[in-house]
Amino acid sequence: QVQLVESGGGVVQPGGSLRLSCAASGFTFSSYGMHWVRQAPGKGLEWVAFIRYDGSNKYYADSVKGRFTISRDNSKNTLYLQMNSLRAEDTAVYYCAKDPTGEEYYFDYWGQGTLVTVSS
């Protein structure tokens, strides 16, 4: 069955960096687009970034553009999110989520999330 397992979260100071990983299994990772979606404590869901199955196209929310970079290693079945210049408002649980086909508009599977806390 599809499994997505995030890691790399933790506490970081404002202005710092962190790299999140999402290990995928149970499906042909290299055939599907992947997303990062976040949820601040007690708040709703916010889409962060998308990468096409082959890494050729990447899209970002305005709130993270220029600071976050999404990437993938299809040989390792792993999705990444490099987060730089972190701000307090980036504090959230970060989920990786799978696109059901190549470039759909919704997410069919989600990981359990990893918590990122930006605080001094």
Add this chain to the structure above:
Amino acid sequence: EIVLTQSPATLSLSPGERATLSCRASQSVSSYLAWYQQKPGQAPRLLIYDASNRATGIPARFSGSGSGTDFTLTISSLEPEDFAVYYCQQRSNWPFLFTFGPGTKVDIK
């Protein structure tokens, strides 16, 4: 940018009752609308896609309807495990971004 509005913010019902949740888009999204359920401490789960198609393993008591700007998620008879927060979601092509509604919390009356 398309904005999604959900109503009500909170719905207080008893097990066995029917729940009707609304999602309105600021402009037409055709039938490209999805619904998710999220329980405390858990990841969201896909319920409905393309406005009315149930995702794999979703019970028949969940149904979706609508097109254009007005959508409805209906739970025909609430089970104890259905008390949760429900989000609608869509994608716009220009700019290319994905948006969620603010959510409707269904809690026990």
